[in-house]
Amino acid sequence: MKDVLVVYKSRYGATERYAKWIAEALGCEALPLKQVTTAVLLKYRMLIFGGGLYMGRINGVAALTRRFQELKDKTLFVFTAGLTEPEDDGYYTFLYTRNFTEKMRKQIHFFAFPGAVDGQKLGRFHRWMMGMVMKERARKDPENARAYLEMKMDFTDPRYIEPLVGKARGILQEWDEKRRRQEEIRRQADQEPDTEG
Numbered sequence: 001m002k003d004v005l006v007v008y009k010s011r012y013g014a015t016e017r018y019a020k021w022i023a024e025a026l027g028c029e030a031l032p033l034k035q036v037t038t039a040v041l042l043k044y045r046m047l048i049f050g051g052g053l054y055m056g057r058i059n060g061v062a063a064l065t066r067r068f069q070e071l072k073d074k075t076l077f078v079f080t081a082g083l084t085e086p087e088d089d090g091y092y093t094f095l096y097t098r099n100f101t102e103k104m105r106k107q108i109h110f111f112a113f114p115g116a117v118d119g120q121k122l123g124r125f126h127r128w129m130m131g132m133v134m135k136e137r138a139r140k141d142p143e144n145a146r147a148y149l150e151m152k153m154d155f156t157d158p159r160y161i162e163p164l165v166g167k168a169r170g171i172l173q174e175w176d177e178k179r180r181r182q183e184e185i186r187r188q189a190d191q192e193p194d195t196e197g
């Protein structure tokens with residue numbers, strides 16, 4: 001079985017950037033969700049899933065929650081890209097309880113990263129929705145009103161992945177260590193003189 005795979009669903013590219021940074025840091029592949037089947041997921045011990053936030057939902061996360069029974073022995077990470085400040089604990093607690101059952105929450109390591117938005121790239125419906133949110137933000141924060149109203153912001157940065165990568169690396173190193181110990185035991189057993197018969 002292989003160790004780790006990053007899977008992501010990204011509409012406008014922010015989640016994809018994070019997925020690729022994480023994969024690069026861990027030396028593994030990052031695949032878009034549409035290319036991934038259950039058979040592929042089952043080949044890995046650790047799965048890191050990323051999805052953008054849309055109206056309080058993690059885009060694509062159903063692909064994970066729907067298969068939760070089959071993935072129950074996997075080490076699971078979920079990360080999101082969104083425009084709600086990661087410091088907003090209340091929002092992320094709401095998000096976490098809304099998207100996962102209690103059982104899932106016990107198994108998932110969850111991380112929230114700052115996202116991006118570019119009004120020019122948004123589809124019509126999304127632009128209209130974001131327009132309403134951004135008008136409200138501009139009203140509350142007049143100093144930055146222009147950036148909000150232009151809907152052009154990019155808060156993505158590779159340094160945000162560090163806690164996730166650190167946690168994943170720790171687990172991967174434990175597995176390596178365990179494999180090395182088992183290999184050592186096997187080697188010693190092979191070298192023992194055969195006393196029987």
Ligand SMILES: Cc1cc2nc3c(=O)[nH]c(=O)nc-3n(C[C@H](O)[C@H](O)[C@H](O)COP(=O)(O)O)c2cc1C
Nearest residue numbers: 010011012013014015052055056082083084115116
């Ligand atoms: C229609 C729409 C709804 C959104 N809803 C949320 C939301 O509920 N919470 C949030 O933090 N960000 C929200 N965002 C911001 C996105 O999560 C952000 O742009 C993110 O970077 C998108 O990632 P992606 O481009 O990889 O899909 C929304 C953006 C759009 C366009």
